[in-house]
Amino acid sequence: MSKRTAKDAHLPVGECVTQVQDILRQRLCHQRLPDKPEGVESQHRHLLELLKRTAIHGESNSVLIVGPRGAGKTMLLKCVLRDLLEDKEAQKSLLQVHLNGLLQTDDRIALKEITRQLHLENVVGDKVFGSFAENLGFLLEALKKGDRSSSRPVLFILDEFDLFAHHKNQTLLYNLFDVSQSAQAPIAVVGITCRLDVLELLEKRVKSRFSHRQIHLLSSLTFTQYLERVRTQLSLPDGFPDSRFAQDWNDGVKTLCGDKSVEEVLQRHYNSSKDVRSLHMLLMLCLSRVSVAKPAIKPADLLEASRLCFADAKANMLHGLSILELCLIIAMKHLNDVYEGEPFNHQMVHNEFKKFLQRKSNSMYNFEQPVILKAFEHLQQLELIRPVDGSSAKTQREYQLMRLMLDHSQIMEALQKYPQCPTDVKQWAMSAFG
Ligand SMILES: Nc1ncnc2c1ncn2[C@@H]1O[C@H](COP(=O)(O)OP(=O)(O)OP(=O)(O)O)[C@@H](O)[C@H]1O
Ligand SMILES: [Mg+2]
Numbered sequence: 001m002s003k004r005t006a007k008d009a010h011l012p013v014g015e016c017v018t019q020v021q022d023i024l025r026q027r028l029c030h031q032r033l034p035d036k037p038e039g040v041e042s043q044h045r046h047l048l049e050l051l052k053r054t055a056i057h058g059e060s061n062s063v064l065i066v067g068p069r070g071a072g073k074t075m076l077l078k079c080v081l082r083d084l085l086e087d088k089e090a091q092k093s094l095l096q097v098h099l100n101g102l103l104q105t106d107d108r109i110a111l112k113e114i115t116r117q118l119h120l121e122n123v124v125g126d127k128v129f130g131s132f133a134e135n136l137g138f139l140l141e142a143l144k145k146g147d148r149s150s151s152r153p154v155l156f157i158l159d160e161f162d163l164f165a166h167h168k169n170q171t172l173l174y175n176l177f178d179v180s181q182s183a184q185a186p187i188a189v190v191g192i193t194c195r196l197d198v199l200e201l202l203e204k205r206v207k208s209r210f211s212h213r214q215i216h217l218l219s220s221l222t223f224t225q226y227l228e229r230v231r232t233q234l235s236l237p238d239g240f241p242d243s244r245f246a247q248d249w250n251d252g253v254k255t256l257c258g259d260k261s262v263e264e265v266l267q268r269h270y271n272s273s274k275d276v277r278s279l280h281m282l283l284m285l286c287l288s289r290v291s292v293a294k295p296a297i298k299p300a301d302l303l304e305a306s307r308l309c310f311a312d313a314k315a316n317m318l319h320g321l322s323i324l325e326l327c328l329i330i331a332m333k334h335l336n337d338v339y340e341g342e343p344f345n346h347q348m349v350h351n352e353f354k355k356f357l358q359r360k361s362n363s364m365y366n367f368e369q370p371v372i373l374k375a376f377e378h379l380q381q382l383e384l385i386r387p388v389d390g391s392s393a394k395t396q397r398e399y400q401l402m403r404l405m406l407d408h409s410q411i412m413e414a415l416q417k418y419p420q421c422p423t424d425v426k427q428w429a430m431s432a433f434g
Pocket of ligand 1: 028029030033034036037038039040067068069070071072073074075076194276277280
């Protein structure tokens with residue numbers, strides 16, 4: 001027999017579980033970029049090719065990456081940058097500026113951030129510029145190489161690109177695209193957005209300077225591919241220290257994916273969103289239920305995780321309310337039915353509640369007016385009800401117009417699960433009219 005290699009090592013279960021959690025968490029919690037982004041190979045190639053032309057050959061360019069939330073836009077760009085920087089030439093000369101529409105909310109802030117990221121604060125000093133274009137031009141000029149023959153290529157990445165279109169006169173966009181079209185300096189402008197109609201947002205003079213290159217990330221995953229992805233995302237890699245454990249784990253994952261109930265749950269997730277981010281969320285919840293006592297993912301774990309994913313936040317909040325508060329919500333629901341969604345005030349809700357109480361002989365729900373008002377205010381604090389816009393703050397609290405921020409199904413779902421909800425309250429909620 002040959003010597004035992006590290007691959008054959010048999011580790012205690014506890015250690016294996018820790019390793020599994022480490023590896024899968026890294027994969028599911030976005031700490032590590034995938035070596036090869038799955039399903040977007042052609043987009044990867046396209047973008048890499050484009051950016052290489054700027055980084056290595058000094059050509060200017062502009063491109064938009066468009067796709068829904070969680071489709072992998074940021075991941076694609078990061079992968080491309082990682083692969084691009086493997087090139088020595090690119091590594092040496094390429095400069096990057098990362099902007100985000102959520103952070104740089106106007107062009108003045110954006111320009112400051114560009115200056116900072118290019119380390120040009122000292123060069124700019126106290127200089128005053130006539131226009132935005134002049135300022136940007138100065139920055140790009142300052143980046144010229146020692147012999148001043150050519151400029152260093154700069155990559156401008158604009159995440160949440162559509163938000164930049166709301167800036168005054170679209171000055172930043174106009175100037176960046178303008179430079180990318182002229183031979184002024186080699187720059188590439190990469191916009192990332194989830195708005196498919198983003199070009200409609202651009203002013204004519206901005207639009208005409210854009211290259212109209214777009215890279216779309218629209219998931220065309222079939223359900224079979226989706227299932228396969230679940231399997232690969234949960235499987236352990238070849239290099240796992242305990243190969244026997246890894247084999248068992250991977251077999252378990254295969255069995256899991258073949259399970260009928262699991263397939264149903266995944267079908268529901270597939271139908272509601274195909275993006276990787278929400279899939280990772282689901283799998284992460286499954287993983288958190290793995291322990292030394294149960295070193296595998298069982299169908300029940302997936303069912304429970306799915307329940308958590310689909311839980312309605314507001315319906316959940318209702319479980320924490322008192323019976324009185326719940327009664328007020330039901331009274332509002334009835335008011336909504338009767339007045340077809342018109343806003344209501346505290347007094348109307350109280351009257352509706354009184355009508356319910358009058359039909360009952362016992363006085364278990366005998367509340368003083370201030371107590372009811374307090375409950376009403378609590379509902380407002382939880383933002384389950386909201387004052388109607390424009391209703392004057394001067395109005396007495398009891399008469400301020402409110403709207404219910406819940407729909408019927410949320411209320412009924414919450415009532416079903418409310419611990420020991422009195423039957424008469426339930427019946428009242430279900431009755432057609434207060
Ligand atoms: N093809 C893929 N292969 C592996 N992982 C992916 C893939 N697509 C997306 N992911 C993962 O899904 C998660 C979400 O992706 P990412 O953050 O890139 O989405 P996004 O399109 O930028 O979303 P947003 O519009 O919200 O910024 C990331 O953790 C990413 O690693
Ligand atoms: Mg992103």
